[in-house]
Amino acid sequence: MTPAARVQAAIELLDQIIAAASEKGAPADRLIAEYFKARRYAGSKDRRAVRELVYRAVRLCGQVPETGRAAMLALARSDETLTPLFDGSTHGPKPVMQHETPAATGVAQQWLAERLAVSGIAGEEAEALLARAPLDIRVNTLKAERSTIDLPEPGEPLAAPNGLRFPSGTQVEQWPAWRDGAVEVQDHGSQWMCEALDPQSGETIVDLCAGAGGKTLAIAAKTGNGARIIASDTDKRRLGNLAPRARKAGAQIAETVLLDPGREEEALAPYFGTAERVLVDAPCSGSGTWRRNPESRWRLTPNELDRLTGLQDHVLDLGAKLVRPGGTLVFVTCSLLDEEGIDRIAAFCERHAGWEASAPDLPLGRLRERGEAKGTRLTPCHDGTDGFFVAMLRAAC
Numbered sequence: 001m002t003p004a005a006r007v008q009a010a011i012e013l014l015d016q017i018i019a020a021a022s023e024k025g026a027p028a029d030r031l032i033a034e035y036f037k038a039r040r041y042a043g044s045k046d047r048r049a050v051r052e053l054v055y056r057a058v059r060l061c062g063q064v065p066e067t068g069r070a071a072m073l074a075l076a077r078s079d080e081t082l083t084p085l086f087d088g089s090t091h092g093p094k095p096v097m098q099h100e101t102p103a104a105t106g107v108a109q110q111w112l113a114e115r116l117a118v119s120g121i122a123g124e125e126a127e128a129l130l131a132r133a134p135l136d137i138r139v140n141t142l143k144a145e146r147s148t149i150d151l152p153e154p155g156e157p158l159a160a161p162n163g164l165r166f167p168s169g170t171q172v173e174q175w176p177a178w179r180d181g182a183v184e185v186q187d188h189g190s191q192w193m194c195e196a197l198d199p200q201s202g203e204t205i206v207d208l209c210a211g212a213g214g215k216t217l218a219i220a221a222k223t224g225n226g227a228r229i230i231a232s233d234t235d236k237r238r239l240g241n242l243a244p245r246a247r248k249a250g251a252q253i254a255e256t257v258l259l260d261p262g263r264e265e266e267a268l269a270p271y272f273g274t275a276e277r278v279l280v281d282a283p284c285s286g287s288g289t290w291r292r293n294p295e296s297r298w299r300l301t302p303n304e305l306d307r308l309t310g311l312q313d314h315v316l317d318l319g320a321k322l323v324r325p326g327g328t329l330v331f332v333t334c335s336l337l338d339e340e341g342i343d344r345i346a347a348f349c350e351r352h353a354g355w356e357a358s359a360p361d362l363p364l365g366r367l368r369e370r371g372e373a374k375g376t377r378l379t380p381c382h383d384g385t386d387g388f389f390v391a392m393l394r395a396a397c
């Protein structure tokens, strides 16, 4: 592909990503993969270059752009090598017309930028949400040790006991250690969420919103397969991925429980009051992971945020029923909005007398508090991790 044809391909892909954002369609990564599946003539360098253009444009535009071309024109404003490629060549974009307006740039839609600012995320904290994320892995201690594992590149040891950091885009999935389950891709912040849970061998632990088991596997490794782990989720496809992942990782998961949304108690009742620890890794806006999914900020609406905070209260209340007297509930979201963090904990404490909310003792992050409610927030700018909120809730004995 010529450089101009790559720009035109990026424009076409951006049009698809913009449409998918308003129609709740496929994520950008999938759209890009499908685009190139139908265009076998594009070589690996072309694919990499187009992908790079697409993501640079998505990161740059806080509001949803009207068109892919407007987004690419915004990028061309900040990168003068792109403007001459609007050359009207056979596969390239049409020349720039005088009346054309580039898309608005910024961190997020105005309402969202305002809510972030109210939550203390503005200036460099907000800009860091759109930086490139490194590639972090967790060495799976059921199969290997960080100090002795043989990897194609050494990696930078992280503060998390089993974490290693590699440059963004490292092809970990091609490593024998990944294929053998000796390493898992997991953000450094996410690794600390499992440390905050502090699971112990011999305990019953429920991972209520387990998804495909990113944190479940870390819990199994941390307890040396010594805990009874129950993993549940409402998403059949994600939960279905847990068993093969656990086999590969050598992790023992006692039970996986598929939940019916709104009727979760039917399946969870046998576990009520039994767990020493419950992890509620709640569904959220993902505003802490925009470094990896920048187009997800185009999808969020105030109504969707309201729906999510309602769901967070709901899963917290379910989690509370699973905890045995004196046990611990750990609430996690990968969001930097207080509405999905400390506000949920303050609301929980109002609904549940006798529970005590505290911030976990971590070597990173900063305190967020609202009255008696406390939690810890990690941010890309301050901690070099994805953004997370975590709070510990202790049940009365």
Ligand SMILES: C[S@@+](CC[C@H](N)C(=O)[O-])C[C@H]1O[C@@H](n2cnc3c(N)ncnc32)[C@H](O)[C@@H]1O
Binding pocket: 208, 209, 210, 211, 212, 213, 214, 215, 216, 232, 233, 234, 235, 238, 259, 261, 262, 264, 281, 282, 283, 284, 311, 315
């Ligand atoms: C942040 S993701 C979990 C990620 C996962 N723990 C990991 O580490 O990979 C939130 C999960 O909550 C699940 N979920 C949504 N509603 C739920 C509900 N009512 N009960 C349990 N899980 C729910 C979603 O399907 C999603 O998998």
